[in-house]
Amino acid sequence: DTGVSQDPRHKITKRGQNVTFRCDPISEHNRLYWYRQTLGQGPEFLTYFQNEAQLEKSRLLSDRFSAERPKGSFSTLEIQRTEQGDSAMYLCASSPGTARKNTIYFGEGSWLTVV
Amino acid sequence: KQEVTQIPAALSVPEGENLVLNCSFTDSAIYNLQWFRQDPGKGLTSLLLIQSSQREQTSGRLNASLDKSSGRSTLYIAASQPGDSATYLCAVSPPETSGSRLTFGEGTQLTVNP
Numbered sequence: 001d002t003g004v005s006q007d008p009r010h011k012i013t014k015r016g017q018n019v020t021f022r023c024d025p026i027s028e029h030n031r032l033y034w035y036r037q038t039l040g041q042g043p044e045f046l047t048y049f050q051n052e053a054q055l056e057k058s059r060l061l062s063d064r065f066s067a068e069r070p071k072g073s074f075s076t077l078e079i080q081r082t083e084q085g086d087s088a089m090y091l092c093a094s095s096p097g098t099a100r101k102n103t104i105y106f107g108e109g110s111w112l113t114v115v
Numbered sequence: 116k117q118e119v120t121q122i123p124a125a126l127s128v129p130e131g132e133n134l135v136l137n138c139s140f141t142d143s144a145i146y147n148l149q150w151f152r153q154d155p156g157k158g159l160t161s162l163l164l165i166q167s168s169q170r171e172q173t174s175g176r177l178n179a180s181l182d183k184s185s186g187r188s189t190l191y192i193a194a195s196q197p198g199d200s201a202t203y204l205c206a207v208s209p210p211e212t213s214g215s216r217l218t219f220g221e222g223t224q225l226t227v228n229p
Contacts, residue, residue, distance in 0.1 A: 004158075031215065033215065035217075040221070041221055042119070042204050042206070042219030042220050042221050042222055043159070043204075043206075043217070043219050044219070045216050045217060045218070048215050048216060055215075056215065056216060091158060091159070093159075095215075103149070103161045103164050104149065104161060104217065105161065106151075106158040106159040106160070106161075107158050108157055108158040109157070109158050111156075
């Protein structure tokens with residue numbers, strides 16, 4: 001399968017613990033995105049990378065959140081000192097990033113439950 | 116701030132019916148508009164992408180139109196099937212990001228009854 005891969009798919013953690021999600025984009029895509037989705041809502045933009053450079057961060061991405069894409073390939077999203085309000089599905093997506101072909105491809109998401 | 120609204124929030128139709136899903140956005144300065152499908156507990160699958168200079172795109176039984184000046188898009192599904200049951204989301208991106216940073220609507224939950 002050459003789609004966007006996310007790991008783990010499900011994570012249950014206690015409040016105050018740190019969690020990290022990994023995303024492997026489609027190999028030739030240079031843009032990578034993180035979104036967050038809660039039940040009944042559309043996804044909300046968190047951050048975006050062009051290769052290894054983090055070009056934009058949403059105000060939703062508080063100081064407890066950090067994302068990296070060290071070699072311009074896979075990315076990690078870390079949440080420190082988790083809170084119950086962090087419970088959501090975290091979606092990773094990638095795109096070719098060219099003007100004509102910028103269809104965005106999403107992974108299956110990583111579900112986070114903070115108890 | 117861009118806001119995207121989808122109407123209706125939920126729709127239930129018998130199999131074989133043609134249907135229209137609506138999407139409106141408040142800021143007409145967009146780079147593109149995309150329609151996605153989401154099955155329960157799953158990620159999103161891109162259905163159609165319309166560049167701001169285009170008026171419509173077609174893929175199989177799906178047709179999406181874009182009226183940028185009025186801030187509206189419609190997704191037309193012909194001859195609906197039970198397998199079309201899912202949540203349909205539209206999203207727009209601002210021109211300064213060249214297609215990045217999508218703003219999504221809340222989706223229309225479609226149920227097609229056999």
